Amino acid sequence: MASIIKSFALTGVNGYLVEVEIKTISGKPSVTIVGLGDASVRESSERIQASLHESGFEFPKMKVVINLAPGSIKKSGSHFDLAMALGLLLQSEQIVIQDPERLHVFGFLGELSLNGVIKPCRGVLPMVEAARNAGVEKIIVPRDNLKEAMLVNGVEVLGFENLKEVVSFLSGEKDYSHVLEQGQATTNRGNHASGNDFKDVIGQDALMQYIVVAAAGGHNLLMIGSPGCGKSMAASRIPTILPAMSEEESLEVTKIYSIAGLLQNSDSLILERPFRAPHHNASTNALVGGGNRAIPGEITLAHNGVLFLDEIAEFSKKSLETLRQPMEDNFITISRVNQTNTYPCNFMLVAAMNPCPCGYYGDSKCHCSDYKVLQYRQKISGPIMDRMDIQKNLQPVNFLDLPVGAEGYSSAELREKVELARAVQYERFKKVPGINCNAQMSPAQVKEFCFLDNEAMELLRKAYERFHYSARSYHKFIKLARTLADLDGSMQIRRRDMAAALLARDLERDRAGMMVV
């Protein structure tokens, strides 16, 4: 009878159970691995042969057939090695399991080196989670992945360094000795390791106000300013004022990083909201995800956090356009020959750009004509610009102008405001599926949830008459005013909320004042 060992594989951000079936048949010695494995799976046989030999076992001189069930899904990765090796040992009766009936409560993950050492692998967190969901009680993982695996509650995680140790544990010769406290890591919530704080941003009070609005209402933000005026500095601090991630969100993010192989600090969940700043040279696939294995791109890595596109006008038009759909759907499906994966990508887009080709628009050294400036700004297509609720001009700060001892607002202080406004929105959208912040409201919902008092309405009407804003920005102003009112704890949108919202779209104002046909 074939030996069946439980292991796991990845699809998108989730793991699933794979039963590794091993059977030795008398015949010409050979190894065949079936079950739609890729090259890394096929190469397993060589690694297993060497590591069995090195660990003092013998590779059976028979025809070996290994099947990865379900056999209809394509699989990839070297972490099936451990399960295959153990299955072989069982088939050739080189180990005696203490309690053979209980083998099915174990799951195995790990790549074998030629020396029999168990090497760490990618995506352990989602696979351990899948193990728990599949009813596995104990999972054996590489020592180096132990802490990451222990982030999952409800399953006993055992970490081993080499094949020999695993065998002696299973046969009852040795007890497991590296017990770690489970759930140790998840306690230090809200601690920002990066050390960024908005306190360092001084003299840009108006911008700060709109950053808070953006963070509170989930509005996308575009900053326009000359080189060196602090766009990146402000952007990198935005995650520090976003509300803390819930446990569920943290797990989502950690899983994504686990799959991408980016879990450097593997002993804790990722608690800080991600901040991703891809260079403008990034390819479309790097942004949205892709490659042979359909791995997550920057937008997925920014899930629950901030995607910062510096010099957004320099990104290739094609790459930017691909962001449109995922921004709407909050997920992205990547199809490749080998697999089709769906990844979450619910991020806040923060972008920065120069105001004109030379970068010094408004300065005496800038000679860009209005046509040239507009042509430059049109590099960002209408649909993308349309998703930028807030567009603010930035000026370099002259430190001599600042009052003595001027201090910025601390992130903690701002975050409190943001969390308050988010709580209001949470209440508001409790019964509306798929919406959790003001920015996501549809026009119909704007009508339902945004009440303007007479003064505010009058102001909006006047502004349209005077500045000829486009029709599509009408709802944006109202949504922004909604967030401003939420920040103030007001049910109605008042004149002052509308007034501040009307100052949020500088590019559109610029456009109105330009000398072009």
Add this chain to the structure above:
Amino acid sequence: MLLYFLWLSLVKGIGPVAVKRLLAHFSGPEEIYEAELEDLLRVEGIGKVAATSLVEARSLREASTILERCQKKNIRILTCLDEDYPDSLHDIPRAPALLYYSGIAPKKGGVALVGSRKCSAYGKEVACEAASYLARHNVPVLSGMAAGIDGYAHTACLKAGGYTIAFLGGGVDTVYPSEHRELKEKIAASGTLLSFFPPGTPAHPSRFPSRNFLMAAWADTILLVEAGKKSGALLIAEYGMKLSKKVMAVPGSIYSGQSVGTNALLGRGAEVYCSPEQLYCSGLLTYGDDKSGFSSANARAKKTEIHGQPEDVTPQKSLMSRTKKLQPDAGKRSASESDILQLLETSPMSMDQLALHFRDNRSSFFEALTMLELDGLLKRLPGGIISLTRQIDEKI
């Protein structure tokens, strides 16, 4: 006939001067086409070389291709035999005898607003002010559709509902620079694109001087807004002086690179430009329906007398009435609003700089700012700098 005229204009070695001489001698271009060498040699100023090339070039293939192209692209042709051909060009032998245009039929005369491609905010303001003033008084605005001053002159004129002619340094179906694609279409819709290069000729710097000459010849008045040391616009003004047109230049800072050319031109006798009325009073009158076009100096003087003040409201007047209207409001301004006005009195500021003064009271600051903007008391400079709207009474 047009076909033969086109052929004549395309013959290598035969320039506008020769064309006009030939036309004066023969009864029409068709006759020139069929003329024998001896007949041609009889024309005064036509040498053996020119006559031979005329005879040798006796093929209508190229001309008919161009004519076909013109018809397809709705490009029309204006020759010196046409009634619409401006008198100002008749007087100048070097002026091209055949012009291509698209858009509406070119109106005669006008004021050329020219300047450098890389202009300053000052130049932009002057150009826009002058162009919209001219537009309001139905004076054609002439310029070269280059970047910078040229582009602003056309744009401001169109925005004010005026008529403008763009003199192109390539065929009228080419766009140069590329950012003016939309502008070109707008000019074609309500103005005229004019060139003496056949359609399809790409714009090239080597063609600009002759384009500049045509503009100088066409214009009644030339205003040089801004020009560096070696600006093409400076050339137009110099041609203008040679053709004894009225040439004006905008004085600029002696430290500004963009004003070196204009200041130098002033030194050479150009009129100092201080306000757009100078363009109007310099003798340009309603071009609109005046078929005869160029009115005599006397008629001009008379008309100015009769009209006194032009019917349209001058910028001064309109702004004056606006300030007056705003004044009663001034007392009702909120504390934050008056604070903002006071802060901006010394110099324009960015929104962030202003916000620094309202740290404890930010929401009222935003409210005040919006209210002031809506009332037209504030304006935005490029880059989002906020400044007071120019106080007009100072100027009067």
